[in-house]
Amino acid sequence: MLDSIIFYFFAGVAILSAALMVTRRNAIHSAVFLITTLLATAGIFLQLRAEFLFIAQIILYVGGIMVLFVFVIMLVRLDVPLNHITFRFQKWVALFVAMALACEVGVMFWYVRRLPSAGLLTPPAPSPDKLPPNSEQFAKVLFSNYLLPFEIASVLLLVAMIGAVIMAKKRT
Amino acid sequence: MSPALHSMISFLQTWWVQLASGVLIVAVVPLIAGYVVLVERKLMADMQARLGPMRVGPHGLLQPIADALKLLIKEDIIPDDADKVIFWLAPVVSMTAALVSMGAVAFGPWFQVAKDINIGILFILGVSSLGLFGIVLGGWASNSHYALIGALRSTAQLVSYETAAGLAIISGLLLAGTLQIRSIVDAQQHYGVWFIFLAPVAFFIYLVASIAETNRAPFDLPEAESELVAGYMTEYSGFRWALYFLGEYANMIVVAAVATTLFLGGWLRPFPNVRWLNWLDLLPALFTAAVGVYCVYRAGKQPVRVQTLFMWAVAALCFLVALILAATLLVPLLQAARPGLLGAFWFMLKVGGYIYVFMWLRFTLPRYRFDQLMHLGWYLLIPLAIVNVFSVGMAMMLESEFGWNRWLALVVTMLFTLLAAAFLLHLNDKRTAAASSAAAETSDSYAG
Amino acid sequence: MMPVGHYLFLSLALFIIGAIGVITRRNVIVILMAIELILNAVNINLVAFSRIFGDVHGQVFALFIIADAAAEAAVGLGIIIAFFRNRETVLADEMDLLKW
Numbered sequence: 001m002l003d004s005i006i007f008y009f010f011a012g013v014a015i016l017s018a019a020l021m022v023t024r025r026n027a028i029h030s031a032v033f034l035i036t037t038l039l040a041t042a043g044i045f046l047q048l049r050a051e052f053l054f055i056a057q058i059i060l061y062v063g064g065i066m067v068l069f070v071f072v073i074m075l076v077r078l079d080v081p082l083n084h085i086t087f088r089f090q091k092w093v094a095l096f097v098a099m100a101l102a103c104e105v106g107v108m109f110w111y112v113r114r115l116p117s118a119g120l121l122t123p124p125a126p127s128p129d130k131l132p133p134n135s136e137q138f139a140k141v142l143f144s145n146y147l148l149p150f151e152i153a154s155v156l157l158l159v160a161m162i163g164a165v166i167m168a169k170k171r172t
Numbered sequence: 173m174s175p176a177l178h179s180m181i182s183f184l185q186t187w188w189v190q191l192a193s194g195v196l197i198v199a200v201v202p203l204i205a206g207y208v209v210l211v212e213r214k215l216m217a218d219m220q221a222r223l224g225p226m227r228v229g230p231h232g233l234l235q236p237i238a239d240a241l242k243l244l245i246k247e248d249i250i251p252d253d254a255d256k257v258i259f260w261l262a263p264v265v266s267m268t269a270a271l272v273s274m275g276a277v278a279f280g281p282w283f284q285v286a287k288d289i290n291i292g293i294l295f296i297l298g299v300s301s302l303g304l305f306g307i308v309l310g311g312w313a314s315n316s317h318y319a320l321i322g323a324l325r326s327t328a329q330l331v332s333y334e335t336a337a338g339l340a341i342i343s344g345l346l347l348a349g350t351l352q353i354r355s356i357v358d359a360q361q362h363y364g365v366w367f368i369f370l371a372p373v374a375f376f377i378y379l380v381a382s383i384a385e386t387n388r389a390p391f392d393l394p395e396a397e398s399e400l401v402a403g404y405m406t407e408y409s410g411f412r413w414a415l416y417f418l419g420e421y422a423n424m425i426v427v428a429a430v431a432t433t434l435f436l437g438g439w440l441r442p443f444p445n446v447r448w449l450n451w452l453d454l455l456p457a458l459f460t461a462a463v464g465v466y467c468v469y470r471a472g473k474q475p476v477r478v479q480t481l482f483m484w485a486v487a488a489l490c491f492l493v494a495l496i497l498a499a500t501l502l503v504p505l506l507q508a509a510r511p512g513l514l515g516a517f518w519f520m521l522k523v524g525g526y527i528y529v530f531m532w533l534r535f536t537l538p539r540y541r542f543d544q545l546m547h548l549g550w551y552l553l554i555p556l557a558i559v560n561v562f563s564v565g566m567a568m569m570l571e572s573e574f575g576w577n578r579w580l581a582l583v584v585t586m587l588f589t590l591l592a593a594a595f596l597l598h599l600n601d602k603r604t605a606a607a608s609s610a611a612a613e614t615s616d617s618y619a620g
Numbered sequence: 621m622m623p624v625g626h627y628l629f630l631s632l633a634l635f636i637i638g639a640i641g642v643i644t645r646r647n648v649i650v651i652l653m654a655i656e657l658i659l660n661a662v663n664i665n666l667v668a669f670s671r672i673f674g675d676v677h678g679q680v681f682a683l684f685i686i687a688d689a690a691a692e693a694a695v696g697l698g699i700i701i702a703f704f705r706n707r708e709t710v711l712a713d714e715m716d717l718l719k720w
Binding site: 007014019027034057073076091101109138141149160 | 621622625626627628630632633634635636637638639640641643644645647649650652653654656657660663664667668670671674675676677679680682683684686687688689690691692693694695697698699700701702704705710
């Protein structure tokens with residue numbers, strides 16, 4: 001019961017903030033709404049008992065990436081009021097894409113509705129107290145099965161750091 | 173309706189302690205932060221050979237209440253073109269981040285709101301980094317140059333020193349082997365010494381980084397009065413400014429609590445495992461009783477009658493606390509309360525000591541210029557923190573794989589870290605010498 | 621743990637909103653933010669399924685997606701700043717140097 005209240009609360013906040021984010025005129029308002037969406041997503045992770053990912057989302061996404069976004073928005077702030085008047089053509093393209101995506105998933109659900117548990121083939125989820133401590137399990141899997149992707153990800157971050165510094169340097 | 177009501181009642185039954193502690197934190201922490209401000213003003217006065225606030229209440233003890241009243245009834249000024257929603261939101265975010273991160277702090281083995289979460293230290297680190305948004309949004313929403321520049325500088329400083337603080341925390345976590353706060357303190361009890369003795373360089377890095385994290389002097393350029401007026405807080409007046417200020421002091425308490433948990437042994441007394449030093453358990457009671465005796469001694473020397481009465485009241489309070497602490501030791505019925513109360517006392521003492529060091533540094537050291545500050549963070553602290561993580565890891569591997577003595581491994585690797593630190597400082601000297609010689613060459617054109 | 625269809629629906633909704641944002645907005649910074657929203661939607665999906673199967677492989681993958689999103693945001697914003705320095709604009713329809 002508590003589980004479903006938490007889920008509906010965070011899901012509602014996430015969808016509402018996302019909708020507000022893509023419709024705001026002011027870029028800083030969009031950034032603030034994206035922050036609330038990311039925090040709501042972190043709440044969903046917590047509800048799914050993914051504790052490490054919850055705090056990784058907050059530290060990395062909200063505390064890192066969004067700070068970067070807010071900095072750049074402040075730096076390239078133009079005084080021209082930026083409106084979201086779209087081209088007439090593009091609005092319909094967006095609607096078409098949204099319909100296509102929704103139809104795709106809807107058709108899939110429709111076709112599998114006769115199969116047991118709607119074809120999702122999900123085993124019953126383990127109850128929360130039988131789960132091992134999340135951080136330890138996470139670390140064990142990350143540093144044994146996924147050691148190579150971990151190293152590659154660190155090289156990727158190094159390359160991105162160098163690239164961003166070079167991109168943003170002033171050419172003297 | 174009955175099953176929903178039942179589940180609500182059972183929810184309250186399991187979680188009422190946490191809910192009550194949460195409400196207590198939100199209600200009490202601003203008051204405590206106000207009194208920390210008073211302590212700082214009194215200490216500043218003492219170090220500057222003057223008396224500090226003496227007028228409001230006996231010895232100035234009602235000063236925070238007077239300040240709070242003044243700030244509440246002040247006019248609420250909002251700049252003309254400011255973004256009203258974000259102007260309102262920014263101090264709220266700052267204060268909320270500080271208070272939520274206080275939820276995971278364990279003030280002793282019994283008093284913790286978010287009990288035994290798996291990711292303890294990381295939770296505090298992550299949520300307190302959300303306070304950044306309070307600063308950067310506040311600076312932007314003020315629609316003023318000084319505020320924006322101050323906010324960007326402050327955010328850049330916080331982000332840089334957060335990295336160094338995180339790396340320093342990792343050294344402590346390597347020794348503890350877990351992120352859970354209770355297990356970290358238990359690990360220190362298991363090792364027998366506080367982690368500050370096992371990783372002193374990490375403690376030093378965390379001390380410096382946490383001073384920069386909370387925008388305290390000598391790293392307080394973004395909010396210094398002689399610089400950018402007041403940085404991101406320029407356009408905030410009245411209660412909004414009070415929220416920022418209280419958020420900063422609550423952040424200070426949280427940062428001190430993290431350092432205490434990781435490096436200073438949390439709620440353990442000094443030498444926690446040594447049995448013949450068990451009489452050290454009497455120290456809290458003796459200390460409080462000594463403070464009470466001192467109050468009685470000073471009571472006779474007060475010039476004004478209300479101050480004398482007040483001193484007697486404080487002395488009585490101190491003796492009461494000493495009695496409670498001693499009772500947990502001596503009365504067999506109350507033995508079970510011993511770890512909780514004594515642990516809380518030791519924890520508060522250590523947090524107080526750490527904050528005292530913060531204040532001491534504030535009154536003693538001159539301010540860093542912003543480029544010096546960033547240079548210190550990126551060129552000195554972060555490389556040193558990385559080398560420190562590497563060396564603590566090496567020490568643990570030497571101990572477990574090669575069977576070295578733990579202390580020998582730690583001393584050897586710490587020497588390596590100090591060597592790296594000396595090398596970094598040498599590089600720093602070369603750079604500042606080159607910069608100043610370049611400046612000397614270019615400024616010669618106007619000489620003579 | 622809700623039935624997994626709920627998480628799929630939430631993920632789909634965020635994905636669609638992100639896709640609409642990418643297509644309709646003019647400000648390239650907001651387009652980048654909508655891309656982050658899409659990546660988040662995928663993350664929710666991964667973590668929901670990892671919870672059902674009881675292991676953490678989905679969560680590890682989600683962590684790699686977060687790290688990748690960080691790298692991409694950094695480089696993307698660097699490009700935007702470099703472009704802004706040259707052309708003084710951040711609107712997508714004014715970035716038409718390659719058009720005939």
